[in-house]
Amino acid sequence: MAATFKGGFHIRDHKELTNTIPTKRVPDCDMHIFPMRQHIGAPLKPLVQIGDKVKVGQKIADSEEFVSAPVHSSVSGTVTDIQQYFHDSTAMVDAIFVKNDKEYTVSEDVCPKDYTKMTTEEILKTIREAGIVGMDGAGFPTHVKLAPRNKVDYVIINGAECEPYITSDHRYMLENADDIIYGLKIAMKALGLSDGHIGVELNKPDGMEALKASKEYGANIHIIALKTKYPQGAEKQLIKAVTGRNVPAGKLPADAGAVVVNVATAVAIANAFKTGMPAIEKNVTVSGDAVQNPSNFRVRTGVPVKFLIEQAGGFKNEPEKIISGGPMMGISQYNTDYPVTKTTSSVLTISKAEKTYDPDSPCIRCGRCVDHCPMRLMPFKLSEASRKDDIEMARKYNILECIECGLCSYICPANKNLLQFIRMIKPEVMKKVREEQKNGK
Numbered sequence: 001m002a003a004t005f006k007g008g009f010h011i012r013d014h015k016e017l018t019n020t021i022p023t024k025r026v027p028d029c030d031m032h033i034f035p036m037r038q039h040i041g042a043p044l045k046p047l048v049q050i051g052d053k054v055k056v057g058q059k060i061a062d063s064e065e066f067v068s069a070p071v072h073s074s075v076s077g078t079v080t081d082i083q084q085y086f087h088d089s090t091a092m093v094d095a096i097f098v099k100n101d102k103e104y105t106v107s108e109d110v111c112p113k114d115y116t117k118m119t120t121e122e123i124l125k126t127i128r129e130a131g132i133v134g135m136d137g138a139g140f141p142t143h144v145k146l147a148p149r150n151k152v153d154y155v156i157i158n159g160a161e162c163e164p165y166i167t168s169d170h171r172y173m174l175e176n177a178d179d180i181i182y183g184l185k186i187a188m189k190a191l192g193l194s195d196g197h198i199g200v201e202l203n204k205p206d207g208m209e210a211l212k213a214s215k216e217y218g219a220n221i222h223i224i225a226l227k228t229k230y231p232q233g234a235e236k237q238l239i240k241a242v243t244g245r246n247v248p249a250g251k252l253p254a255d256a257g258a259v260v261v262n263v264a265t266a267v268a269i270a271n272a273f274k275t276g277m278p279a280i281e282k283n284v285t286v287s288g289d290a291v292q293n294p295s296n297f298r299v300r301t302g303v304p305v306k307f308l309i310e311q312a313g314g315f316k317n318e319p320e321k322i323i324s325g326g327p328m329m330g331i332s333q334y335n336t337d338y339p340v341t342k343t344t345s346s347v348l349t350i351s352k353a354e355k356t357y358d359p360d361s362p363c364i365r366c367g368r369c370v371d372h373c374p375m376r377l378m379p380f381k382l383s384e385a386s387r388k389d390d391i392e393m394a395r396k397y398n399i400l401e402c403i404e405c406g407l408c409s410y411i412c413p414a415n416k417n418l419l420q421f422i423r424m425i426k427p428e429v430m431k432k433v434r435e436e437q438k439n440g441k
């Protein structure tokens with residue numbers, strides 16, 4: 001029987017639009033734009049000035065803080081501007097513009113490294129210097145994740161890819177299985193573990209086979225078949241399915257003895273050692289019914305999304321929504337000017353939303369949101385607390401445990417957008433908790 005967690009729901013996934021099409025490389029793009037915000041942590045400062053020449057893999061922005069990750073140029077060329085620009089968070093963010101000379105001259109700093117002869121500190125430094133972060137969208141610096149305060153027993157590669165439409169990790173499994181397991185072995189060495197796990201949803205049997213056929217596969221690599229169910233790829237749900245352990249409320253995966261690394265991140269780790277190339281390219285799914293030819297692309301960071309949409313044949317219908325990420329947890333965009341960053345996994349274009357919400361519809365007390373919430377919360381109570389602006393009520397019903405998966409909204413027969421209400425009050429609750437912690441309460 002496939003491993004899983006309690007709650008969740010199998011959502012129509014639309015993955016057939018792209019999952020069998022080989023990943024294509026995009027042609028040369030004239031201008032690459034590198035936002036200073038591509039990770040969770042301290043902001044970066046540019047290391048280059050307008051007019052400077054840069055090379056592929058050259059570090060162009062960094063911070064001295066531990067929780068940060070540098071940004072590198074993905075092309076060779078000239079820095080033409082440093083200014084605020086569109087970002088998929090929808091905020092305007094400082095960005096470095098590089099005019100591509102299309103020669104792809106590689107930086108002298110890019111050189112392979114043999115991780116088997118390196119200490120843990122050297123491995124973590126290499127991962128940090130390569131600018132590797134959670135490439136699935138999370139953006140947490142990987143060198144921090146691989147240095148937990150407590151000893152862990154598991155490192156798990158997250159191959160669930162449970163968000164509808166997105167197939168970029170699936171294509172990595174089919175086309176880069178060696179790199180995924182190579183990256184896992186580096187993470188195992190950094191964490192002092194002899195075994196590693198890879199969780200893959202059952203809807204990717206060819207992905208599991210490709211991993212098992214890899215020359216890097218062996219008896220210490222455990223491929224776990226996961227039930228196809230949303231949100232199987234959320235960290236806490238993946239850990240429960242693979243290890244049987246619960247991450248305690250308010251704690252991190254490492255507190256349950258596990259570290260989770262995404263498939264795309266494992267590939268980036270492998271590249272940083274095999275060739276020495278930092279995180280400058282990744283798979284991005286361009287999908288949805290508004291685009292002519294849904295596809296997966298291998299993209300150098302900094303390419304504007306509108307360029308990617310042109311490579312997918314342009315729009316065939318007027319998009320009602322453009323989303324960075326998946327339909328459940330992604331962020332709606334105002335335009336397609338924003339660039340691909342290390343954390344862009346998908347660009348979704350939808351001509352008509354599958355579901356519309358009614359902010360005033362009454363709850364019919366059916367209990368479906370409670371039955372399916374993967375965190376065992378009572379979403380209708382959280383929404384009620386938000387409508388009443390009742391912080392204590394929201395705390396009583398454990399709002400801070402909500403992983404914002406959006407399943408409660410998706411599943412509600414009364415079309416209540418529960419997540420929207422949860423997101424309205426959650427920051428206020430967080431602020432109150434932080435104030436109390438500061439005051440020693």
Ligand code: SF4
Nearest residue numbers: 373402403405406408
């Ligand atoms: S968004 Fe939060 S409350 Fe709603 S189902 Fe997901 S975890 Fe539960």
Ligand code: SF4
Nearest residue numbers: 363364366367369412
């Ligand atoms: S799913 Fe919707 S209607 Fe049913 S209990 Fe939850 S909020 Fe109410």
